[in-house]
Amino acid sequence: SYDLTQPLSVSVALGQTARITCRGNNLGSKNVHWYRQKPGQAPVLVIYRDYNRPSGIPEQFSGSNSGNTATLTISTAQAGDEANYYCQVWDTGTVVFGGGTKLTVL
Amino acid sequence: QVQLQESGPGLVKPSQTLSLSCTVSGDSISSGAYYWSWIRQHPGKGLEWIGYIYYSGSTYQNSSLQSRVTVSVDRSQNQFSLKLSSVTAADTAIYYCASANCGGDCPINYWGQGTLVTVSS
Numbered sequence: 001s002y003d004l005t006q007p008l009s010v011s012v013a014l015g016q017t018a019r020i021t022c023r024g025n026n027l028g029s030k031n032v033h034w035y036r037q038k039p040g041q042a043p044v045l046v047i048y049r050d051y052n053r054p055s056g057i058p059e060q061f062s063g064s065n066s067g068n069t070a071t072l073t074i075s076t077a078q079a080g081d082e083a084n085y086y087c088q089v090w091d092t093g094t095v096v097f098g099g100g101t102k103l104t105v106l
Numbered sequence: 107q108v109q110l111q112e113s114g115p116g117l118v119k120p121s122q123t124l125s126l127s128c129t130v131s132g133d134s135i136s137s138g139a140y141y142w143s144w145i146r147q148h149p150g151k152g153l154e155w156i157g158y159i160y161y162s163g164s165t166y167q168n169s170s171l172q173s174r175v176t177v178s179v180d181r182s183q184n185q186f187s188l189k190l191s192s193v194t195a196a197d198t199a200i201y202y203c204a205s206a207n208c209g210g211d212c213p214i215n216y217w218g219q220g221t222l223v224t225v226s227s
Contacts, residue, residue, distance in 0.1 A: 001169065031211050033213035033214070035153075035214075037153075042202060042217040042218065042219055042220050043153065043202075043214075043217055044217075045213050045214065045215050048212075048213035048215075049211070049213070054215070084152075086152065086153055088153075088213070088214070090209065090210050090211060090212075093166050093209060093210065094155065094166060094168065094169075095143065095145075095155035095158070095206075095214070096155070097152060097153040097154070097155060098152075099152045100152040100153070
């Protein structure tokens with residue numbers, strides 16, 4: 001089975017840039033999607049196919065994917081960006097999620 | 107805009123079968139445009155994909171749960187369902203129904219609000 005590895009937690013100072021990584025074997029050959037989940041809520045798609053933003057997601061969210069690592073970048077982090085973030089890919093017809101990263105804005 | 111709503115018992119006894127339904131609104135479950143999925147989240151933990159069904163009836167399950175999982179479609183009710191047999195306390199989780207526009211590449215762009223299922227006697 002395919003594994004995606006994320007750091008358990010990332011901290012960022014208010015107004016600074018946060019980067020959350022997702023690692024997997026030859027991940028750059030797959031399309032990576034990113035979700036934000038706030039406490040008590042369902043996940044929300046924030047980036048799809050590596051770097052695309054769904055409508056309604058602000059430009060502060062961006063993504064990249066190359067080699068074995070995909071990165072979700074959140075610029076000008078605000079308190080409202082505190083959440084758990086999950087990466088996801090499809091592998092041989094199955095859905096695979098990373099373990100999730102808790103983003104803390106200091 | 108597709109909307110999804112889970113329904114079913116919030117409490118299931120050990121060894122019994124967990125049964126949940128997801129009502130789809132905003133489009134037909136038979137439209138062929140979606141892969142209808144179930145995803146769960148253990149308390150305080152990450153997301154775990156359970157399985158999906160396509161409108162044609164073809165299904166795919168997480169190999170770790172495959173022997174206990176059945177996903178089906180009820181076109182007359184515009185619903186899809188999850189059955190998980192022989193449950194234990196380890197199956198206590200929030201269960202989400204969700205959908206993607208394709209299999210193999212698409213993001214999961216629609217999610218239900220989730221329903222907590224507790225396995226306990």
